[in-house]
Amino acid sequence: MAREAIYQQSDPERKSGEQSSSAAGADGASPHDGADSVEGQVPKTRPDADGKLRPRRMDEMVGQRDVIERLKIAIDAATSRSEPLGHILFDGPPGLGKTTFATVIPNEMNTSVQMANGAGLRAPKDLLPYLTNVSEGSVLFIDEIHRVPKAVEEYLYTAMEDFRIDVVLGDGVNARTLNLELKPFTLIGATTRAGMLSAPLRDRFQIREHLGWYTRAELAEIVHRNAKKLSVVVDDGTADMIADRSRSTPRLANNRLLWVRDYAQSKADGKFDREITRAALDMIGIDELGLDKQDRNYLDTLMRVFLGGPAGLDAIAHTMNVSSDTLEDEVEPFLLRSELLVRTRRGRLATPKSYEHMKRPMPDI
Numbered sequence: 001m002a003r004e005a006i007y008q009q010s011d012p013e014r015k016s017g018e019q020s021s022s023a024a025g026a027d028g029a030s031p032h033d034g035a036d037s038v039e040g041q042v043p044k045t046r047p048d049a050d051g052k053l054r055p056r057r058m059d060e061m062v063g064q065r066d067v068i069e070r071l072k073i074a075i076d077a078a079t080s081r082s083e084p085l086g087h088i089l090f091d092g093p094p095g096l097g098k099t100t101f102a103t104v105i106p107n108e109m110n111t112s113v114q115m116a117n118g119a120g121l122r123a124p125k126d127l128l129p130y131l132t133n134v135s136e137g138s139v140l141f142i143d144e145i146h147r148v149p150k151a152v153e154e155y156l157y158t159a160m161e162d163f164r165i166d167v168v169l170g171d172g173v174n175a176r177t178l179n180l181e182l183k184p185f186t187l188i189g190a191t192t193r194a195g196m197l198s199a200p201l202r203d204r205f206q207i208r209e210h211l212g213w214y215t216r217a218e219l220a221e222i223v224h225r226n227a228k229k230l231s232v233v234v235d236d237g238t239a240d241m242i243a244d245r246s247r248s249t250p251r252l253a254n255n256r257l258l259w260v261r262d263y264a265q266s267k268a269d270g271k272f273d274r275e276i277t278r279a280a281l282d283m284i285g286i287d288e289l290g291l292d293k294q295d296r297n298y299l300d301t302l303m304r305v306f307l308g309g310p311a312g313l314d315a316i317a318h319t320m321n322v323s324s325d326t327l328e329d330e331v332e333p334f335l336l337r338s339e340l341l342v343r344t345r346r347g348r349l350a351t352p353k354s355y356e357h358m359k360r361p362m363p364d365i
């Protein structure tokens, strides 16, 4: 298949769906970690607080022990051979640490990182500034790598495998191809949808790691560590309560902690215990299983409009006026894991447990 050329002229129209970040030790917040979250979704941690709470070294990270152990071995081996680390792909649901790993690894290797977003790399030329900027052993992080279009992806193949790209200079009869050598670098890709990655791209990552949900104890530890960073005192019971209501997700634990801190500051001189925490989380609609308004809205729609199902994802999404991607990525994984929902071939089905949780009678069938 003929490849589209990368043209060398710069494009002043280049949109900034991506972001270049400077050397190790930079804040490391991903470009989409700010306020622009999907409609109806719990907002990602505020960028200022996010920078403060995000671990900077592997040892500050909680959980994911197996992943950390394997990465440490790979980093040790690459460092002792003075070679760049092999390309790494992280996949897993949002808020579990993909971007955190991508910022911690360059810190561990004492190298710099550039941050791009797959959605921002719309044409091969969008890759060029990143690839020509890589220094020996540095990291290029492409978040949401499943959104990289095919034409751009094909340039990544030679860049990843042979550390070179072919640049076309000029056009028409004057066009000539320049074979550009790149410094050996490490590509770190992150995706919430590994299944959408093509096999050739997936296979070019030497290391592939799936990030799984966090336990209650791990989340409680994250709450304790971050409370310290925020200079607030949190007792064990309170940390457990925040952990229980955080859907096994560090980002949500951080969001909950930040909200409870704000609430306590305004209502209780900054001090908080289980009672204050419960009141603060009730106020934003987070219940004792950690479900938020959107989760309950999903279950309510499924029970009220579709009589508990089976109902198709698109039909539920249309009724709720939310994209089906959002439901599939942000809402369903935790409902499925919590046994509040099952996916059958005929559609989504509410479980007896979810009727009990929503305090609704099971329909007679």
Ligand SMILES: Nc1ncnc2c1ncn2[C@@H]1O[C@H](COP(=O)(O)OP(=O)(O)OP(=O)(O)O)[C@@H](O)[C@H]1O
Pocket (backbone or CB within 6 Å): 030, 033, 045, 050, 053, 054, 055, 060, 061, 062, 063, 064, 092, 093, 094, 095, 096, 097, 098, 099, 100, 101, 190, 191, 192, 222, 250, 251, 254
């Ligand atoms: N293992 C961990 N230990 C401590 N804190 C963590 C860990 N993983 C994630 N966090 C916290 O959770 C926040 C969200 O994590 P991160 O941004 O890395 O998620 P992500 O997987 O990149 O999500 P998305 O798919 O939405 O981009 C981080 O800012 C960090 O504070």
Ligand SMILES: [Mg+2]
Pocket (backbone or CB within 6 Å): 030, 098, 099, 100, 143, 190
């Ligand atoms: Mg991320």
